[in-house]
Every structure is written in structure tokens, then in C-alpha cells.
Amino acid sequence: MDDEGDLIEIVLEASGARLDKALADAAPTLSRARLQALIAEGAVSLNGRPLTGGSAKAQAGSYAILIPPLASATPLPQAIPLAVLFEDADLIVVDKPAGMAAHPAPGTPDGTLVNALLHHCGASLSGIGGVARPGIVHRLDKDTSGVMVAAKSDRAHAGLSKLFAAHDIERTYTALTRGAPAPAIGRIETLIGRSSSDRKKMAVLKSGGRTAITDYVVQARYAVPAKSGAAPLAARVACTLHTGRTHQIRVHMASKGAPILGDATYGSGSPAVAVREAIAEAGLIRQALHASVLGFVHPVTGQALRFETDLPPDMARLASLLADL
CATH class of the missing domain: 3.30.2350.10 (Pseudouridine synthase)
Structure with a gap:
């Protein structure tokens, strides 16, 4: 898949069925939910004209579906300022601002505390939390501000996790x-x-x-x-x-x-x-x-x-x- 995504072309000869269902039947690798999202994003066109609603009746004609490239599952370091309250070789404590999510999630792919920590801590951040959540042992809601601790070493991550669990x-x-x-x-x-x-x-x-x-x-x-x-x-x-x-x-x-x-x-x-x-x-x-x-x-x-x-x-x-x- 290149940077512009993949293009799927479908020719529908019959009309009358719901558009998302007709396209899903013709392209079994795409679910109706996925097609509905692509239609809403303007990624589906009929004879060169973008469509806007999957519930409309399908028309006979040539459909083009642009599948965007997959976003990386690995968060990238970002030079986001951090208010560091404490840091040593094993952990870091920060004052998280409101509006910053703890880690990437649907709708918040970047700009998170994890992205900032990856830039600040580099390779020293604990990997126990997984690819998308390195170092994270607890969370604050995106719109809640305040003190958070993150693990820089695996031994600190394990120890902090036990403290929070208890x-x-x-x-x-x-x-x-x-x-x-x-x-x-x-x-x-x-x-x-x-x-x-x-x-x-x-x-x-x-x-x-x-x-x-x-x-x-x-x-x-x-x-x-x-x-x-x-x-x-x-x-x-x-x-x-x-x-x-x-x-x-x-x-x-x-x-x-x-x-x-x-x-x-x-x-x-x-x-x-x-x-x-x-x-x-x-x-x-x-x-x-x-x-x-x-x-x-x-x-x-x-x-x-x-x-x-x-x-x-x-x-x-x-x-x-x-x-x-």
C-alpha cells in the first residue's frame, strides 16, 4: 500500500439495494460499517462524483473506493513541553495539562502524554504497557489535569502496577x-x-x-x-x-x-x-x-x-x- 492508499473499483449493474450493502456484497473484504465510514469521509465516488450517504439506494455504474493507508500503531516522539516534577532512571512524574490524553486512542492519534514521554525519555521508557502505551501505569481523563507517574524501567513499571492494584x-x-x-x-x-x-x-x-x-x-x-x-x-x-x-x-x-x-x-x-x-x-x-x-x-x-x-x-x-x- 502506498502513501495515497489503495483504490478499489467496482461496477454495479443492478440498482435498488442500500448502497453500503451492495458495495459490501461486491467487496467482501470491506464490512458495511467500514464502507459507511469511508462514504462519510468522501472516499467513495460514483462515476467520479463523491457520495455522502450509505443508506441511499445504489445506482448502476462505476464506483471507486479509496482506502487510506493504515496509520502507524507505534506512537511517534513529539517535542511537547512537559512539567516534570520528578525524574530518575526508573520513573518520571509530571503535571499533565487538561486536554492531553494519556496515550493514543481512536480520535486521538497523537499529541498525547506518551508522545511527549517518547521524546523526553527516548528509549528508556518502559515497554511493559505495550506498543501504544509505553510507561503508562495509570491514566487521567483527557480533560482532567494533574499529577501522573510513568515508568521508565520495567522493574518500576511492575512495582508501580502492584501499588496501584493494591x-x-x-x-x-x-x-x-x-x-x-x-x-x-x-x-x-x-x-x-x-x-x-x-x-x-x-x-x-x-x-x-x-x-x-x-x-x-x-x-x-x-x-x-x-x-x-x-x-x-x-x-x-x-x-x-x-x-x-x-x-x-x-x-x-x-x-x-x-x-x-x-x-x-x-x-x-x-x-x-x-x-x-x-x-x-x-x-x-x-x-x-x-x-x-x-x-x-x-x-x-x-x-x-x-x-x-x-x-x-x-x-x-x-x-x-x-x-x-
Whole structure:
């Protein structure tokens, strides 16, 4: 396959069937789903005219299908600046910015922490995580900022993986929430698994799923109404993880009626007008969640390590604006 991809030519003599089905029948190496994607990308044409919909009826004629070249499965080094908090021969700790994915995935082929680490660490990055995820032992959501550790040696990778599996890691996050969880100090212990209504989301389940435990402390309450017992419009909450389920803090805060501000997935309902205005003024375009603290025993040297970072500018600005409400 060359850099421009492969070209498949098909002549359909009959018409009437769905286009994607007719083409899939004529080109058995391509699935209907793959053909639908290619049509949506403008890679399928009839008599030289690009088509736009696979559900349309097929017409007799000469079809051309351009198959783009396969993207490399191996991430490439990229000179992306990193905020390095600690580094030795075995591991590296960084303050990941919001908007950076931990590793390449569908829709995010590059610009990830892995790409940056490959450039920064070179061949020393641990390969245990696989070709696409070298050095990665845990993840933060793309739009969650904060402290992450990555392994540079295989022995560090194995040791860190054991620590995370045993939950022998100190992990505290700072969240800015709509309203505030009650009581002000508490533990949330639930089962978390895939939502039955939306498989892309996680949810608190009555059965099935995996145990998820989060301790939380409300550190500040913003815009508290004068009415006795009324909930604040927003809050700053410290959340400490005792397990590491996907989207755990986001799901748990939402389950307490205090979803994280800016969370488009779990933030059902709209904040008060004053809070929305503060979000816009702060320039927050993601969930207001920051991994503030990461502490662990170095798996090779035995040194006790603990890292704590300040809120990034968007969350710090939002917290300041909320405090003035």
C-alpha cells in the first residue's frame, strides 16, 4: 500500500439495494460499517462524483473506493513541553495539562502524554504497557489535569502496577462542583460499571460492576443562600480515591447531587446563572477536576515520594470568581 492508499473499483449493474450493502456484497473484504465510514469521509465516488450517504439506494455504474493507508500503531516522539516534577532512571512524574490524553486512542492519534514521554525519555521508557502505551501505569481523563507517574524501567513499571492494584497509593483530587455533597465530610462506597442506557458512560449500579470508594471533604462553599440549611451554588471538594474505577469521582459526585462543573457527560442539570457566568469568564471548557496529590513509595529505591500541585489557571480563576459571588 502506498502513501495515497489503495483504490478499489467496482461496477454495479443492478440498482435498488442500500448502497453500503451492495458495495459490501461486491467487496467482501470491506464490512458495511467500514464502507459507511469511508462514504462519510468522501472516499467513495460514483462515476467520479463523491457520495455522502450509505443508506441511499445504489445506482448502476462505476464506483471507486479509496482506502487510506493504515496509520502507524507505534506512537511517534513529539517535542511537547512537559512539567516534570520528578525524574530518575526508573520513573518520571509530571503535571499533565487538561486536554492531553494519556496515550493514543481512536480520535486521538497523537499529541498525547506518551508522545511527549517518547521524546523526553527516548528509549528508556518502559515497554511493559505495550506498543501504544509505553510507561503508562495509570491514566487521567483527557480533560482532567494533574499529577501522573510513568515508568521508565520495567522493574518500576511492575512495582508501580502492584501499588496501584493494591490501592497503596495516595491520590487526592480537587473538584469544583455544582452545589455541594452532604454531609460536608463523608465516604461514598458503591458499585460502578457501564451504564445500561449508555455504554459510553459509567454509572452507580445496584448489582454487578466493581466496588468504588471515595472519601471527600468540602473545603469551601460558594454563594451560600441566606436561607437556613440552603445548599450553596457551588463548592470546592477534595476527593481521595481508595479505588481507581473509570470516571469514579465524576460519577460519585454526580450521585451525591453535586456534579463537577463543566462535566458534559455527568453534569446533568445547569448551574445557576452566576456560576455559568463565572465558568465563562474563567475560560473553563472542561470538567473542573484536578489530580492535586500523588504519593507512593518508589518501587525501586524505597523512597517515600509525595507530589502536590496547585490548581491550573482555569480552575484557580473559577475558584476565585466563585468565592466572590
